[in-house]
Amino acid sequence: MTIATSPVRLVADDVPMSTPLPADVRIRVRNLTKRYRTPRGDVLALNNVSMTVNAGEKLVLLGPSGCGKTTLLRCVAGLEQPDEGEIEINGTVVFSSDRGILVPPEKRGVSMVFQSYALWPHMTVFDNVAFPLTNARVPKSDIRDRVRAALAMVGCAAFENRFPGQLSGGQQQRIALARAIVSNSGVILFDEPLSNVDAKVREQLRIELVSMQKKLGFSALYVTHDQTEATAVAHRIAVMNTGSVAQIGSPYEIYERPDSRYVADFVGATNEFPGTVVGRKDGLLLVDTVIGRLASRDAVDVDAGQPVVVLIRPENLHVTAEEEGLNVMGATLESTMFLGLFTEYVALVGDKRVILRSMRQELVREGGAIGIGVHPEHVRVFR
Ligand SMILES: Nc1ncnc2c1ncn2[C@@H]1O[C@H](COP(=O)(O)OP(=O)(O)O)[C@@H](O)[C@H]1O
Ligand SMILES: [Mg+2]
Known part of the structure; x- marks a missing residue:
């Protein structure tokens, strides 16, 4: 470790080996x-x-x-x-x-790398990076080579005599990285x-x-x-x-x-619709939701009549020329927003808002009728 430490109690100096871990x-x-x-x-x-x-x-x-x-x-x-x-x-x-x-x-x-860099302001870049090695009493000549190699690795070889205050935030974090890798x-x-x-x-x-x-x-x-x-x-x-x-x-x-x-919401955008389980048919779970009947491939353990929540990611919904079929719903295009990488569409199914994202530019004007569809693979059902 290369950092000031909080007070901890040392119980065992000679640490016993546990049952051997898998080598990896x-x-x-x-x-x-x-x-x-x-x-x-x-x-x-x-x-x-x-x-x-x-x-x-x-x-x-x-x-x-x-x-x-x-x-x-x-x-x-x-x-x-x-x-x-x-x-x-x-x-x-x-x-x-x-x-x-x-x-x-x-x-x-x-080794540890902190959000706040945690470099010593009164020490040069070289001395900051050298610290873990100096602490471990590595011979001086080795220290020089290893510090320079670590600084070269993070693209900061030219800064070894500067102080942290003379570097940008990004450069300071590179120095902290060099300090973390120097001790191998x-x-x-x-x-x-x-x-x-x-x-x-x-x-x-x-x-x-x-x-x-x-x-x-x-x-x-x-x-x-x-x-x-x-x-x-x-x-x-x-x-x-x-x-x-x-x-x-x-x-x-x-x-x-x-x-x-929780995980679905945290790692990306989702449409969420409350619904009720209808039953299973042809390997598909059927759920009646506020935007219509949806089929899902999920193997979630639910019974007919049970309330559930259905999640669909915006990029898994597509605009389709069809007007009905499995997981196809008629809708009205409410708004279109070009966001560079993709275009975001807000559609209304009845009075429910559904968000779609597409890399394509759909040829539908706002207020126009569209069909929206989703593959059963992409319909997530949660209890
Ligand atoms: N030193 C502390 N004393 C009391 N509560 C703390 C302390 N450090 C963290 N906590 C609390 O522990 C919880 C976890 O904090 P933390 O590990 O810092 O979360 P994260 O890094 O995910 O933001 C939080 O509720 C935080 O308020
Ligand atoms: Mg934190």
């Missing part, structure tokens, strides 16, 4: 619970959270502000002490409530590393980060509240909801196969 697991979090004690009562920040990060994998923690992302990262780093559970890093138990193990941050073999820890924790830089720089840094990770092969636990960033960076995404993991999966699974309304 770098971080394992098991049943982690963390409460903050405040004058106004306890805050349950993490509630029985479990996950693993494999070798060379970027696992992204995605969720709204306050859902416990930073707390989880700080528990892994050793900057917070969980109440219950177990954390293993590179095959070593670094925290266990049952076994009374608490390894201090600097002995966990992880193999595990890097990122807490919203791109949130403080402006949009153009953010996109650039995101691309560089992905290619750097490919080159160096470190494992990463990466926190963001931004769905686009999560999808761009992640091998897998863990969507969090008030201290718990709502779903873990590939960006594709999370987006196309959300297993709750």
